Amino acid sequence: MKKFGGKAIFLDRNDINTDEIIPAKYLTEITKNNLREHLLEDLLLDGRNFNAREEMAEAQVVVTRQNFGCGSSREHAVWAFEVNNIEVIIADSFARIFRQNMFNCGILAIELDKKDIERLFNLSGDVEITIDLDNQLISARVNGADQEAVQCDFEINPFDRDLVSVGGWLAYAAKKY
Amino acid sequence: MGKTIAEKIFAAHLRDTPAPDTMILDLDVVMCHEITTPIAIMDLMDKGMDAVFDNTKIKAVIDHVTPAKDSKTAMQGKIMRDWAKRHNIRDFFDIGANGVCHALFPEKGFVRPGYTVIMGDSHTCTHGAFGAFAAGVGTTDLEVGIYKGVCSFRKPETFRITINGQLSKGVSAKDVILAIIKKITVNGGTDKVIEFVGPVVDAFNMSERMTLCNMAVEAGATSGICMPDRVTAEYLWPFIQDNYTTVDDAIAEFAKWHTDEDASFVEQLTIDVSNLVPQTTIRYKPDQVVDIESLPETTVDQVYIGSCTNGRIEDLRDAAKILQGRQLAQGVRGIVTPATPQIYNMALEEGIIKVFMDAGFCVLNPTCGACLGMSSGVLAEGEVCASTTNRNFNGRMGKGGMVHLMSPLSAAAAAVTGRITDPRNLLED
Ligand code: SF4
Numbered sequence: 001m002k003k004f005g006g007k008a009i010f011l012d013r014n015d016i017n018t019d020e021i022i023p024a025k026y027l028t029e030i031t032k033n034n035l036r037e038h039l040l041e042d043l044l045l046d047g048r049n050f051n052a053r054e055e056m057a058e059a060q061v062v063v064t065r066q067n068f069g070c071g072s073s074r075e076h077a078v079w080a081f082e083v084n085n086i087e088v089i090i091a092d093s094f095a096r097i098f099r100q101n102m103f104n105c106g107i108l109a110i111e112l113d114k115k116d117i118e119r120l121f122n123l124s125g126d127v128e129i130t131i132d133l134d135n136q137l138i139s140a141r142v143n144g145a146d147q148e149a150v151q152c153d154f155e156i157n158p159f160d161r162d163l164v165s166v167g168g169w170l171a172y173a174a175k176k177y
Numbered sequence: 178m179g180k181t182i183a184e185k186i187f188a189a190h191l192r193d194t195p196a197p198d199t200m201i202l203d204l205d206v207v208m209c210h211e212i213t214t215p216i217a218i219m220d221l222m223d224k225g226m227d228a229v230f231d232n233t234k235i236k237a238v239i240d241h242v243t244p245a246k247d248s249k250t251a252m253q254g255k256i257m258r259d260w261a262k263r264h265n266i267r268d269f270f271d272i273g274a275n276g277v278c279h280a281l282f283p284e285k286g287f288v289r290p291g292y293t294v295i296m297g298d299s300h301t302c303t304h305g306a307f308g309a310f311a312a313g314v315g316t317t318d319l320e321v322g323i324y325k326g327v328c329s330f331r332k333p334e335t336f337r338i339t340i341n342g343q344l345s346k347g348v349s350a351k352d353v354i355l356a357i358i359k360k361i362t363v364n365g366g367t368d369k370v371i372e373f374v375g376p377v378v379d380a381f382n383m384s385e386r387m388t389l390c391n392m393a394v395e396a397g398a399t400s401g402i403c404m405p406d407r408v409t410a411e412y413l414w415p416f417i418q419d420n421y422t423t424v425d426d427a428i429a430e431f432a433k434w435h436t437d438e439d440a441s442f443v444e445q446l447t448i449d450v451s452n453l454v455p456q457t458t459i460r461y462k463p464d465q466v467v468d469i470e471s472l473p474e475t476t477v478d479q480v481y482i483g484s485c486t487n488g489r490i491e492d493l494r495d496a497a498k499i500l501q502g503r504q505l506a507q508g509v510r511g512i513v514t515p516a517t518p519q520i521y522n523m524a525l526e527e528g529i530i531k532v533f534m535d536a537g538f539c540v541l542n543p544t545c546g547a548c549l550g551m552s553s554g555v556l557a558e559g560e561v562c563a564s565t566t567n568r569n570f571n572g573r574m575g576k577g578g579m580v581h582l583m584s585p586l587s588a589a590a591a592a593v594t595g596r597i598t599d600p601r602n603l604l605e606d
Contacts, residue, residue, distance in 0.1 A: 015363050015462060019570040024549040027212050028242075028249035030219065042572040044461075067364035070397060071570060072549075073299040074213065075315035096368050096399055097299060100329070101315035159196035159329070169329070173321040174226060177192065177201070 001165050004088045004108055005130035006060025008140070010121060013045055016064060017071035018098065020044075022080045024072070032079040039080040061088045061129045063120050069098025069109075078102050088131055090138070092117050103160040106168035110138070116152040123149055133164070179437025182402055183333040183370040186310040186434065190293045198332045205292040205309075207322040209237040210278050213297030215256035217320040229264045230326030236287050237261055238270040238278050241545040246552045276517030276543035279303040279391065279485035283383070284517055286416030290405035290431045295322050300485050300567065301400075302393045306386035307413070308405030308434055310370070313394060333399065334443040335436075336361075336369040340377035342451035347601035349495065350385035351487055351565070351584035353377070354392045355456040359466035361446065366398030369443060372436060373403050377450055383412045384491040391486045392567050395463040405431035455599050457563075458582040461571040469587060469599045478560040479510045480592040481574070482585055483541070484548045487565035488516030490523045492585040497529045499589035499603050500536040506595030511538035512554045514546050536592070550574045563591035 020043045022035055029035055040052035062081070068091040069077060078101045081089065087107040094102075094109050102109035108131065112120075116138075120127070125143040132139070136156060139148040166172050180188070193201040207230075214237065221227050229235055237257060245251035254271075261269035270281060279300050288294060290308035294301060297319040304311035310333070318328050338357060358365075371393045378386065386403045393401030403409075410417075410427040421427040455469045482488070482496050493515060505511045513533050515521035521543060524530045533540055547554030548566040556562055556578025565588050569580040581597060590600035 017570050019568070019573055023572050023576070024551050027551070028247075028253060030216060030249075030252065042576065044571055067367065067397060070363055071299065071568065073297060073301075073313040073315050075297075075317060078315070093364065093367065095364070095397055096331075097313055097315055101317065104315060104317035157196050157199060159199040162195070169317050170220075170224070170226075170320055170324075173325050173327065177325045177327050 001133060004133065006128065007058050008061040008063050008127040008129045009056060009059035011045065011062060011064040012121065013064070014066040015070055016043065016068050018069055018074050018077040019071055021069065021077040022074065027074060027076055032083050035076055035080040036083045039084050056084060060085055061090065062086055063117070064089065064091045065117065066092045068094050070095035073097045075101045078105055078107070082107060088129070090117070090120070090129070103163045104169040106164050108164065110154050110156070112152065112154055119150045119152070133161070178441065179439035181333070181335040181372065181436045181440045181442070182308060182404065182434050183310055183335055183400070184440070186291055186293060187333055189291065192327055199329055200332060201327050201329050202293050204295055204322055204326050204328055205234060206287055206294045207235050207319070207326070208278060208282060208294065208296035208301065209235060209257070209319070210241055210296070210298060211239045211253045211257045212241045213316055213319060215253045217297065217316045217323065218256055218260045221320055221324060226324050229266070229323055232264050232266050234326065235266050235323065236268045236282055237266055238275050238281055239272065240275055240278050240281070241549065242552045243272055243275055243542070243544045274518060276520070277485045277488060277545055279387070280489055280516035280520065283307065283387065284519055286413055289413065289417070290409060291434045295319070295328050299394045300391055302398065303387050303391040303485055305390040305393070305400045305402035306383060307409055308403060308431060310400055310402065312400050330399070331368060333370045334368065335372050335440070336366055336398070336444040337372045337374060337442045339375040339445070339447040340373065340450060341375050341447060342377060342449040344377065344450055344453065347586060347604050348453050348455055349584045349586060350381060350388040352453055352456045353450055354389050355458065355466045355582065356450070356453055357448065358392060358396045358464045360448070361396050363395065363462055363464045364397040366393060366396035369398055370400045370402055371396065371398040373401060378403055379406065382408060382491065384489045387489070388486055392463070395567060404435050455584065455587050455601065457587060457597055458569045461569055463567070463569060463582065469583070469597055472597055475581070475597040476561065476595055477509060477563045477591050477597065479512065479554065479556065479562040480588050481512050481547055481554055481562055481564040481566065482588050483514035483516060483546065484566040485516065486567040487585050488514060488520070490520045492565065493520070493524050493529050494527070496585040496589035497532040499586060499593065499600055500532050503536060503593045505537035505592050509592060509595050511536065511592045512541060512547065513538050514541040514553070515543055517543050547574050563588045563597060
């Protein structure tokens with residue numbers, strides 16, 4: 001199975017919606033790659049404009065709060081992360097369609113307990129997160145240390161896991177139904 | 178143990194249970210529009226899967242940006258047209274016959290009680306007004322829906338909202354749903370089906386029920402749903418009259434879907450709307466809602482009346498009640514888009530289009546237009562719009578613009594005063 005993990009970025013806000021992840025004006029793009037530069041272009045964090053191009057450049061994992069990906073059903077929001085090499089989003093909770101779109105693309109939307117999310121948000125420095133899908137374990141290391149600063153379990157629905165292992169819902173459904 | 182309407186629909190459409198709480202359902206209707214479908218079509222073609230599971234169950238429309246505004250939107254339309262032709266999709270609505278999907282498809286009688294419906298559009302929940310399970314999905318789900326006619330869902334949990342009381346004059350279904358979203362918040366309905374019941378819902382017509390269900394997704398819900406009854410049967414009668422001898426027969430048959438008395442709910446809420454006053458959103462989340470009368474003076478640059486939430490004939494009639502004999506306030510731009518050609522025609526015949534034009538409104542063809550900030554009324558940075566649509570997200574109608582969601586009555590009141598205004602002050606007794 002594909003390996004998941006990498007440098008983390010923290011988006012400290014509830015209810016980040018898919019219009020903020022990728023504004024509607026880019027929905028006319030026919031290729032996913034054209035979405036790359038516009039990821040989180042309209043995001044407001046703490047009332048400031050978030051400089052997505054700079055701040056997201058190195059990230060492979062997003063850690064965020066409640067109801068991530070609410071609003072429009074556009075899968076473009078998931079693709080905008082995917083083409084920026086972000087294949088793991090860890091949140092307190094997700095909006096249904098966004099979560100389903102992530103697994104449908106064969107990538108991970110992981111829900112953690114509030115207190116575990118808080119532990120991740122409390123880390124300071126460069127945070128690297130690895131996902132052990134077989135053992136359902138998340139480990140976070142800070143500033144290149146060998147020792148993990150936070151380790152916690154997560155739950156994944158067996159169906160979602162199967163989607164990740166076959167590379168998404170289309171591949172799964174084409175074979176099974 | 179009894180079942181909810183959603184549980185009954187799931188049971189009747191269950192194809193597979195790949196995990197304990199995951200259900201694969203057979204689909205009755207797969208709806209398509211030109212923003213999310215072309216990319217699905219292209220991907221299916223790429224993978225050698227360019228087929229449709231049943232061309233009579235696929236309904237397609239070009240509605241979001243129509244007429245095309247540039248080469249890219251023109252190409253999206255072309256991909257849809259070619260595909261509809263290739264697969265002989267008869268229910269395809271192109272320019273001249275097109276309108277906002279969630280207003281057009283109900284009008285054609287495509288959704289029936291007990292149906293399963295998906296579309297690559299989050300406001301698909303609107304069709305729950307007919308007692309169907311209707312959910313918005315992403316492109317991959319849409320692809321599988323088109324190709325295989327199935328979709329996966331988690332087991333439905335039901336949040337029952339009972340609406341009691343009597344609405345006072347000047348207060349409408351939009352105010353009710355805004356007040357509900359305020360109360361349960363933007364994720365109060367996540368992973369749940371919201372069932373709307375009670376005397377207020379019973380008395381609502383289909384248009385009002387659609388307004389309620391339309392915004393269920395603004396509370397995160399998978400679908401909104403109403404019990405199919407006489408109102409539903411009478412609305413659908415032209416399409417179902419060959420299947421039943423009388424309307425009463427249809428009503429009796431629809432009743433089999435109703436939630437059982439001993440069904441269980443994950444959550445329940447009862448509200449009384451007798452004292453409800455006109456509502457509007459403030460800021461960027463649909464649960465940031467206040468009474469219009471308590472809002473400090475807020476001037477508007479644009480008023481937008483239309484969309485799948487409030488672009489139906491009943492909505493235009495409401496707005497016209499206020500606009501009749503009045504003018505847009507100085508410096509305010511008014512835009513109205515009747516949601517379908519049929520609505521446009523009715524509005525013409527009833528003299529409503531003239532009321533809008535006399536007031537100084539620009540009348541657009543049926544389209545989603547500015548609702549999603551792609552065309553036909555996009556806001557400039559710093560501009561404010563009073564809108565009958567369903568989303569006030571940052572940037573939704575144009576980068577740096579502010580959208581205040583409200584009823585058609587309230588939007589029309591803002592149009593003539595130039596600031597967000599309680600419409601009750603402008604309605605005749
Ligand atoms: S009117 Fe607005 S909310 Fe409704 S389908 Fe069109 S873009 Fe979406």
